[in-house]
Amino acid sequence: MTAFRVLVPQAVDEAGIAALTDAGLDVVQPPNADIETVRRVVRDCDAVLLRTVVLDAAVLAGAPRLKVIARHGVGVDNIDLAYCAARGIVVTNAPESNTVAVAEHTLALLLAVAKNLRAADRAVRAGEFAARHHLGGIELAGRTLGVIGLGRIGRLVAQRAEAGLGMRVRGHDPAATGPDVVGLPELLAASDVVSLHVPLTTGTAGFFGAAEFAALKPGAYLVNCSRGGVVDETALRTALDRGQLAGAALDVFATEPLPAAHPLASDPRVLLTPHMAAHTGESLARMAVDAANEIIAVSRGEQPRWPVPLPGRS
Structure with a gap:
């Protein structure tokens, strides 16, 4: 059986990585988060634990296995939600973390x-x-x-x-x-x-x-x-x-x-200040763990706690 692979393109708190690996998921952490690297790596991944990388339709179209994008934080303006709705890709966020x-x-x-x-x-x-x-x-x-x-x-x-x-x-x-x-x-x-x-x-x-x-x-x-x-x-x-x-x-x-x-x-x-309001040690740990737990839930066929409403879907 193919392992459930999670792309983590940017650094997150180790507690989030530990939650994923403890759940038996395969974590992929590329050396950098430039868009070409993300485009190449995401094609073989089932999930993305996402910070600020932009996942537009062009990138998502090259990720046929993708099932869930878990936002590390609250805002989801860097994700093409309409495309996710059309593809049935689950999008989550972490609204209580920061x-x-x-x-x-x-x-x-x-x-x-x-x-x-x-x-x-x-x-x-x-x-x-x-x-x-x-x-x-x-x-x-x-x-x-x-x-x-x-x-x-x-x-x-x-x-x-x-x-x-x-x-x-x-x-x-x-x-x-x-x-x-x-x-x-x-x-x-x-x-x-x-x-x-x-x-x-x-x-x-x-x-x-x-x-x-x-x-x-x-x-x-x-x-x-x-x-x-x-x-x-x-x-x-x-x-x-x-x-x-x-x-x-x-x-x-x-x-x-x-x-x-x-x-x-x-x-x-x-x-x-440089978009740092959420960047306390406590908040960063919560964001990583909350996003990881959403991915784990989807990997197990369970409903995530914080699904983001997608266009055209109730």
Whole structure:
């Protein structure tokens, strides 16, 4: 009987690899994750434990044995879901694995941008201690945080901002209800800080653009730890220049890695981190193990715990 082979094109926590091998699966870890290597190796594999490699229809068409793609994390925008639906390839993710890590990173960015910590750190290192007299930030207690996207991460950010920072919270999500869930125009007009927690889909690509920035309370802040593609970065820069935004903190970008010549890369009003919100040791271990367990379930003919809904399938 042919062994159930799992392609792991990028490094994951050893706990995930151990789970696969302990279950008797054959793990394939190529020396690099360039697309030609992935295309060559995946043709003989039954599963992929996937991080950021893009699996489009052209790559998937060359993988006749493929039965399951288990995403190491939450977002599945690097997978051609329509093709998977047509082929009957199961797609899973790990929605509980990085909730705490991303929520904590969001709050860290929120505090850092509100307190002007990037500029303050740079000033101290440059011997400009007197910068303390003009680098004061704002207090967050009593201010309004608008959370767009009320999934696991958005809800946790809202809870901790309210309980830990004393912020008023308003949320927007077409799938959510409650006394603090409001329409997008109301949220934008009321928020001192907006935090984005939405997946990147055809419906959300570039959705936060010029009109949304114009609707913000003047001097607001934006934090984005979801996907870079949901924000129109040109409109963001314009909002900063016009004073509509006082600052922004971004962990994600439309193009990653962020090009060195990108206007946001040199803008002192923007705090940048390299798509690392989920990258705590604890979260990386959970993502690897959760993804591995989904593959193991499929290999045994069982239903995975977190199947991703595919186009045209209930």
